[in-house]
Each structure stands twice: as structure tokens, then as C-alpha cells.
Amino acid sequence: MLRNISIVCMVLVASWVSSAQASTGYALIVGVSHYPSLDERMQLDGPKYDSEMVAAYLKKQRSGLFRQENIKVLADGISGAQTPTKAAIQRGMDAIASKALEGDFVYLHFSGHGSQQPARQGDLSETDGRDELFLPADIGAWDDSVGTVKNALVDDEIGQLIGNIRKKGAFVWVVFDSCHSGTVTRGAPAGEDVHMRKVEPSALGIPQAAMDAADRNGTKTRGKGAAPESSFVKMGDSSGKAGGLVAFYAAQSTEQAPEMRLPQGEDGRLPHGLFTFTLLQTITEHPGITYRRAAQEVLQRYSALNMDRPTPLFEGDMDSRVFGSNQVDEKPQWPIEKRGGEIRIPAGNLSRLSSGSIVAFLDxxxxxxKSAVGYAKVVNPTAMESVLQPIEYRGKKAISPNALPENGYARLVEQKMDLSLRVARPEWKDTYPKEARERIQKIMDSLKPEEGSGLRLQWVDVGQPADIRLAYAQAGSEQEQLWLLPPTGNLVTAGANKTPSIILKGKDDAQLKLALLDNLTRVARVVNLLRVSQGMGAGSSAMEVMLKVKRKADGITRELSATSIPSLYPGDEVHLLAVNTGRKPVDVNVLFVGSDYSISHWYKERIHPNGKLSTGLFRVSADSFGKERVIVVTNEAKPESEVVDLSFLAQKAMPKTRGNALTGMGALLQEAGFGGVKTRGVEPLGGAEEGGASSILQFIIDTAASLDM
Structure with a gap:
């Protein structure tokens, strides 16, 4: 049973309800990479890099709020930082509580392992029967005499520490980038680039019998005396003095929170928690963003990675602005710095600059x-800094560094967008038949997309970052299959959300090649659609878009937020409401991306200023289950033009298991920019006039076979 705020796999974010800047900002940054009491395989790399990146961000990007002496780092592997023990964490939070005043802003960041333990006897607030834990560096083992893991930070303790700060009237933003384990089967290695921030309760010495008893207790108490969903950190008190809170959760309690080398594809990338990196990237690009739009952006960026899990969750005062900022989004541009014979700008990967991005030099x-004196491409970007190399571009020759204007600026004019499909080769075990390995290897080597299809395949080795992972499974000669796994390598072998596969028996090489090419084409079209969605930004036009769901169970219609991933069930109906609040007409297209890699085009309409569109979209069927997406694409309408029609993107579902030979390859990529070239440039949207920007807004849903009672 999920109880939102009590989940360790989470990111909690506090709201800021005043438009004025907080008088004083305090930050406590905790990163636990090394655990002396845990096995070597459970050690982490990313938390220390998370801590360094977060501290640097606060010092450089939010220096007006946080003075350096008010930023405390507890992290191993960082020079000058204290060891992140339980006592040190408690002292750090108590120190903030002693200093904080009403109107102050407090940022807390926790990166490390999470786990669970049985809830204390009689604690009905834990409706799943378990306490969630954050593991400090001095974590110990389960003590059966007291019923807890030694030195663990239990959810109730964390809530009390945060509550002490909020009682002073300070606003708190707390980030927990940690997690408990998932329940799906590992089907292919994610490699050294990906680690899960999880520790199984058994690794802490908690007996399985105790966890089983906790589960039974959770089942008994479900729905009886359960605490409200936001009970981990109380959202306010009757005095009205307590500071506010908005909660961002990195994942559900049964999911894995990954750390990986980021950003993908860049030289010199470092291990980071995926949620930490994505969140900081979002608020760096949009310094005055609201929590609601930040949540939408985070979900879209996760979606573009083709991640089947984890599932971020969000709640609270979502319309407040992060850090209480009153900034507005501006054009992505930065002052030019000449240093050591190089041209630099104070922006990098967190601003989504990558090697090959192009900027214009302006005075x-x-x-x-149009008045640009020259252009440059980005080389060697780090998290918050990039080197620029002048180039010939748009009819202008490469400018000499000496000719650059004093106090000049570099403005982003083209972002790099890689639209190739990265496919990881299968892992081969000694027990697998040599004939199968040689056959599949020959098929992969000969796999060439049809000319003009736009599909670009990039083969990578086992364990390398990939959009899709191939895995061979042998369960007898009748069931030899080639599985197409998501980037996490998770394999589901049965049920409605079964992983797609191809049965090898009964196919000659030509048929197997055709089946694999067709499946990869369908995956590529979906992945690239989600990448373009990420590049366009969430809800940046003047369109107000809302989805509503009418539940079959009770007939009640409710708003379906773009900042949550609700579960829908067969018979539930989804309706669209779109209002044009701008000054220009807007074309609206509605697409549906199924968990089976289908793309459906459901609606296109032009909405004039002050116009409204209200229509039913679909009823949930029992055909497929899993993460599915409603994508609303808006474009400024050109006078006298026809309504933009994106129906060419539609494609049929990918079969869960291909048993018979295919007679056709299905829909290949059309001329829409998806995979047309290996790398494309897209113009950024920052600074666009009201109503003049295009946007792609995703509503992500999780369809299930039946209600989880």
C-alpha cells in the first residue's frame, strides 16, 4: 500500500507561497556513497557527485538566497565534508531548526540507499505494515530486541526533524533520492553505468518472517484507521505558522531509483541519481518555474528515456514557484567569458547543452x-560550464576570439537531438546453444533499415546505455525467444504487461530479420516521439489543457493531472478540455502512445483565442496494460493555413509475442523529423511570445487489469 509521504523512494519538495524572496536560505546536503557495514556490491558512486553538483548549483545559481556559510555538506568522498552519520544528519537538521525564522527557506537533499523494516507494533499509520528508511553511513543491523535497524533514519524520525523546522515558519524543500527494491525480474544487465539505490531488508539482517508478518499486518489494517496520504510530514498545523510543503517522489516503494552516468552520450559523464540530475536540469533551464510545470517537465524527461520504471509522484501547492523565485523564463543565453585562451559560458549539461549544440555571439x-557576429559549437561541457569553439554557420565565417564583443552574450540557437535508436546486444551465457548465438549475431549484423525509412540503428555492447536491450531466453526448444527489454533490463515473462518477444522456432533467417526490424522500427518511432516531446517542453504555449477521467467504478468525473501517474482500469473514460488563453489561434493534435508501442491519432482541431475544445477521447480497454501516454501537441496556427495534421505518426501495436512469419514491415518512420538524420538540431523555446510557442504536453497513465483491493 502506497502512502505517499512515507515512501523513501521519493523526492519531497516544499512550497513557497510568497512571491518575495526568503530572507535567509539554509541548506543541508547529504550524500552517502560508502557503507562500511554493507557488502561491496551495495556501495554507490553517485551520491558524492550529487552532493557536489547540488552545492555548486545553490552557490552559483541561487546565490541570492543561499550564502556559502549556510550551505552544509555531509558526504563521504568530498574534501572538507563531514561523514554522513545518523548523528551528524540529526545535528545538521537541529541546527537549522534552531536558526530558522518565519519566512526563511530551507533546502534538504538526501542521496543514498533506502530500505524498509517492519513497522512498530500498533503503528496503524503505516498502512503497508512497513517503515521506510534512509541509510546513513553508519547503518547497522536489525536489532530484534527493539524492532529496528541500528542507526537507520526512520520515516517518522525524518518527519519530526522536518516538522521542527517548519514549526519555526520556514519553508522546506527536501529531496530524498533513494529507494527500496522493485519486484520485476532482471532480464538483462544494465551494466556498470547503472546502479540501483536499494538495499534489501535481508541485507540488514531483517528476518523474512518479520517482513512477511509486516505484510500481513498491512493487509489487515488497509482502509482501517489509515493515516492520510501526506502523514509522513504533516502539511500544516492549526496555528497557521508552520511553513508549507510540496512533495515530489522519485518512485513508489516497490520500485528502483537508479543512478547512472549522466548525461548519456557525453564524454566525461559522472554518476548521478537520475531524479536529482533531471530535477536540477529542469530548474536550471527554467529558474522561475512552478512546481506543477517542473513536475510535468521531469515526467517528460523520464518518458524520453523510455524508462518503464520508476514512477515519480507529486503533490502539494503545485502552483507556487520553486525557491519562491519571481523570475520568468528568459531566452537561453549566457555572458561570454575569455579564460586561459578559451571562450567559456557559465552553462552546461544542466542547461541541456551538449557537445555539438550551437550558440550565436551577440553584443x-x-x-x-540577425545581428549575430558569429556562431560557435559547444565542446567539453560540464554540469555548469561549457567551452565554445567558433564555427562557420548560417553564412558567417568562424569569428576570431579577439573579435568577440566586450560584455557579449552567447544565445542558444540549436540544440543537439540524437534520434538514433541505441540497441544493446544480448548477453550470451555458456549454456546457450552456439547455433542460436551465431544465427542471432548474423541477423543483427545484416540488419539494415530500408532506404528512406529514417530508422538509424546504433548497436552497443551488453550493459552499455541503450534505448532497448535484446535478451535471449531458452526454456526448451519450443520456447526459444528474443526479448526486447526496456533500458532498465527488466523482464516480465507473463501477464498483460508481458515484455515483447519474438519466438525463433518456425522462422527462417529472412523472417526473423523482418520481425526484428519491424519491432525496432516501432520502438524507434515511439522513443523519438518522446524525445521530441522532451525537446519541445511541457505546456509552454498559451493553451490550458486538462484531461478528466470518468471512473466506471463510481461514475464520478475527476481531473487527471499532468503531474501524477494515476491508475486507470477497463471501462474508465478519458475526456479532453482545452482552452486557448492567448491572442493567436492554435492547432491542437492529440496522440495516444500505448504500452504496446502503438501510436494512435485521435483528434485535430484549431482553437481560436478564447475558444474551447471539449471532447471525449477514449475508454480504457483490456487489450494492453502498463505505462501509456496521452500527448497533446499545440502549434501556433498560420493565417489561411490548414490545420496541422499529425495523423501520419500513427502505427499499430507491436505484438507481445511474434509466433508466425510476418507478411509486412508495418509503418516505418515518416518525414516528420523522427530519425531522418542521426543528429538533428531543434530551436529552443525560451523567450517565445505569448501564444507563439509550440508545446507538447504529456499525461502519463498506468493502465491496470483490475482495482488493487
Missing amino acids: SPGADE
Whole structure:
């Protein structure tokens, strides 16, 4: 049973309800990479890099709120930082509580392992029968005499420490980038680039019998005396003095929170928690963003990675602005710095700059791009800094560094977007038949997309970052299959959300090649659609879009938020409401991306200023289950033009298991920019006039076969 705030796999974010800046900012940053009491395989790499990146971000990007002496780092592997023991964490939070005043802003960041233990006897607030834990560096073992893991930070303790700060009237933003384990089967290795921030309760010495008893207790108490979903940190008190809170959760309690080398594809990338990196990237690009739009952006960026899990969750005062900022999104541009013979800008991967991105040199931040004196490409970007190399571009020769304007600016004009499909080869075990390995290897080597299809395949080795992972499974000659796994390598062998596969028996090489190419084509079209969605931004136009769900169970219609991933069931109906609040007409297209890699085009309409569109979209069927997406694409309408029609993106579902030979390859990529070239440039949306921007807004849902009672 999920109880939102009590989940360790989470990111909690506090709201800031005043438009004015907080008088004083305090930050406590905790990163636990090394656990002396745990096995070597459970050691982490990313928390220390998370801690360094978060501290640098606060010092450089939010220096007006956080003075350096008010930023405390507890992390192993960082020079000058204290060891993140339980006592040190408690002292750090108590120190903030002693200093904080009403109107102050407090940022807390925790990166490390999470786990669970049986809830204390009689604690009915834990409706799943378990306490969630954050593991400090001095974590010990289960003590059966007291019923707890030694030195664990239990959810109730964390809630009390945060509550002490909020009682002073300070606003708290707390991030927990840690997790408990998932329940799916590992089907292919994710490699050294990906680690899960999880520790099984058994690794802490908790007997399985105790966990089983906790589960039984949770089942008994479900729905009886359960605490409200936001009971981990109380959302306020009757005095009205307590500071506010918004909660961002990295994952559900049964899911894995990954750390990986980021950003993908960049030289010199470092291990980071995926949620920490994505969140910081979002608020760096959009410094004045609201929590609601930040949540939408985070979900879209996860979606673009083709991650089947984890499932972020969000709640609270979502319309407040992060850090209480009153900034507005501006054009992505930065002052030019000449240093050590190089041209640099104070922006990098967190601003979504990557090697190959192109900027224009301007003599002032307000200059039009037509007056650019030259252009440069980004090389060697780090999290918050990039080197620029002048290039010939758009008819202008490469400018000499000496000719750059004093106090000049570099404005982003083209982002790099890689639209190739990265496919990881299967892992081969000694027990697998040599004939199968040689056959599949020959098929992969000969796999060439049809000319003009736009599909670009990039083969990578086992364990390398990939969009899809191939896995061979042998369960007798009748069931030899080639599985197509998500980037996490998770394999589901049965049920409605079964992983797609191809049965090898009964196919000659030509048929197997055709089946694999067709499946990869369908995957590529979905992955690239989600990548373009990420590049366009969430809800950045003047369109107000809302989805509503009418539940079959009770007939009640409710709003379906773009900042949550609700579960829908067969018979539930989804309806669309879109209102144009801008000054220009907007074309709206509605797409549905199924968990079976289908793409459906459901609606296209032009909405004029102050116009409204209200229509039913679909009823949930029993055909497929899993993460599915409603994508609303808006474009500024050109006068006298026809309504933009994206129906060419539609494609049929990918069969869960291909048993018979195919007679056709299905729909290949159309001329829509998806995979047309290996790397494409897209213009950024920052600074667009009201109503003049295009946007792609995703509503992610989790369809299930039946209600989880």
C-alpha cells in the first residue's frame, strides 16, 4: 500500500507561497556513497557527485538566497565534508531548526540507499505494515530486541526533524533520492553505468518472517484507521505558522531509483541519481518555474528515456514557484567569458547543452539574432560550464576570439537531438546453444533499415546505455525467444504487461530479420516521439489543457493531472478540455502512445483565442496494460493555413509475442523529423511570445487489469 509521504523512494519538495524572496536560505546536503557495514556490491558512486553538483548549483545559481556559510555538506568522498552519520544528519537538521525564522527557506537533499523494516507494533499509520528508511553511513543491523535497524533514519524520525523546522515558519524543500527494491525480474544487465539505490531488508539482517508478518499486518489494517496520504510530514498545523510543503517522489516503494552516468552520450559523464540530475536540469533551464510545470517537465524527461520504471509522484501547492523565485523564463543565453585562451559560458549539461549544440555571439542580451557576429559549437561541457569553439554557420565565417564583443552574450540557437535508436546486444551465457548465438549475431549484423525509412540503428555492447536491450531466453526448444527489454533490463515473462518477444522456432533467417526490424522500427518511432516531446517542453504555449477521467467504478468525473501517474482500469473514460488563453489561434493534435508501442491519432482541431475544445477521447480497454501516454501537441496556427495534421505518426501495436512469419514491415518512420538524420538540431523555446510557442504536453497513465483491493 502506497502512502505517499512515507515512501523513501521519493523526492519531497516544499512550497513557497510568497512571491518575495526568503530572507535567509539554509541548506543541508547529504550524500552517502560508502557503507562500511554493507557488502561491496551495495556501495554507490553517485551520491558524492550529487552532493557536489547540488552545492555548486545553490552557490552559483541561487546565490541570492543561499550564502556559502549556510550551505552544509555531509558526504563521504568530498574534501572538507563531514561523514554522513545518523548523528551528524540529526545535528545538521537541529541546527537549522534552531536558526530558522518565519519566512526563511530551507533546502534538504538526501542521496543514498533506502530500505524498509517492519513497522512498530500498533503503528496503524503505516498502512503497508512497513517503515521506510534512509541509510546513513553508519547503518547497522536489525536489532530484534527493539524492532529496528541500528542507526537507520526512520520515516517518522525524518518527519519530526522536518516538522521542527517548519514549526519555526520556514519553508522546506527536501529531496530524498533513494529507494527500496522493485519486484520485476532482471532480464538483462544494465551494466556498470547503472546502479540501483536499494538495499534489501535481508541485507540488514531483517528476518523474512518479520517482513512477511509486516505484510500481513498491512493487509489487515488497509482502509482501517489509515493515516492520510501526506502523514509522513504533516502539511500544516492549526496555528497557521508552520511553513508549507510540496512533495515530489522519485518512485513508489516497490520500485528502483537508479543512478547512472549522466548525461548519456557525453564524454566525461559522472554518476548521478537520475531524479536529482533531471530535477536540477529542469530548474536550471527554467529558474522561475512552478512546481506543477517542473513536475510535468521531469515526467517528460523520464518518458524520453523510455524508462518503464520508476514512477515519480507529486503533490502539494503545485502552483507556487520553486525557491519562491519571481523570475520568468528568459531566452537561453549566457555572458561570454575569455579564460586561459578559451571562450567559456557559465552553462552546461544542466542547461541541456551538449557537445555539438550551437550558440550565436551577440553584443548584448537584448540583441536580435540577425545581428549575430558569429556562431560557435559547444565542446567539453560540464554540469555548469561549457567551452565554445567558433564555427562557420548560417553564412558567417568562424569569428576570431579577439573579435568577440566586450560584455557579449552567447544565445542558444540549436540544440543537439540524437534520434538514433541505441540497441544493446544480448548477453550470451555458456549454456546457450552456439547455433542460436551465431544465427542471432548474423541477423543483427545484416540488419539494415530500408532506404528512406529514417530508422538509424546504433548497436552497443551488453550493459552499455541503450534505448532497448535484446535478451535471449531458452526454456526448451519450443520456447526459444528474443526479448526486447526496456533500458532498465527488466523482464516480465507473463501477464498483460508481458515484455515483447519474438519466438525463433518456425522462422527462417529472412523472417526473423523482418520481425526484428519491424519491432525496432516501432520502438524507434515511439522513443523519438518522446524525445521530441522532451525537446519541445511541457505546456509552454498559451493553451490550458486538462484531461478528466470518468471512473466506471463510481461514475464520478475527476481531473487527471499532468503531474501524477494515476491508475486507470477497463471501462474508465478519458475526456479532453482545452482552452486557448492567448491572442493567436492554435492547432491542437492529440496522440495516444500505448504500452504496446502503438501510436494512435485521435483528434485535430484549431482553437481560436478564447475558444474551447471539449471532447471525449477514449475508454480504457483490456487489450494492453502498463505505462501509456496521452500527448497533446499545440502549434501556433498560420493565417489561411490548414490545420496541422499529425495523423501520419500513427502505427499499430507491436505484438507481445511474434509466433508466425510476418507478411509486412508495418509503418516505418515518416518525414516528420523522427530519425531522418542521426543528429538533428531543434530551436529552443525560451523567450517565445505569448501564444507563439509550440508545446507538447504529456499525461502519463498506468493502465491496470483490475482495482488493487
